[in-house]
Amino acid sequence: GEQVEQRPPHLSVREGDSAFITCTYTDPNSYYFFWYKQEPGASLQLLMKVFSSTEINEGQGFTVLLNKKDKRLSLNLTAAHPGDSAAYFCAVSAGNNNRIFFGDGTQLVVKP
């Protein structure tokens, strides 16, 4: 089945720097990709949903890159601020078996 590897598990950056998180997946049929953000003590909230047809997706203060050839999904938080401190999870789905596979998460700390 699908395996999703997320790196790094922990990331500390200074305010204003970029934070880069990557997930690699194994199933070439994967079609839907998600990034969730989990603030301390809170539930996971959807950051962005990406379809396989779009390689670059821009959100507010971040960019999601999809490289289907390398089976890699990336989240780049540009000019990070302390409010971005949270755990980030990628999720990947393929096929019709109702399965969504999560990465292990990245704990991001943005220091003032």
Add this chain to the structure above:
Amino acid sequence: EAAVTQSPRNKVTVTGGNVTLSCRQTNSHNYMYWYRQDTGHGLRLIHYSYGAGNLQIGDVPDGYKATRTTQEDFFLLLELASPSQTSLYFCASSVRGKTNERLFFGHGTKLSVL
């Protein structure tokens, strides 16, 4: 925004204890899920359901039972809790259970089995 409410927020029990975790969603979603979150393992699916009375086995079901009593309510049962079940448990829901849908998560239940 869809609301998913879990209770309790924290629970401590002893090995062999009986635990029930509750989840309620009030958005008429068909699918509900129970995940556990452990360091180094991300979120792993325990059980899920597509409607009242239905139960589907997830990826890590051993030691867990679940029951969907109504459209809104989904319970996770640990009848003989073990320390390996110490974890953070999330309930989630989605409208149709399609893999292109976002999941709506509860705030989580932290369970400690001593």
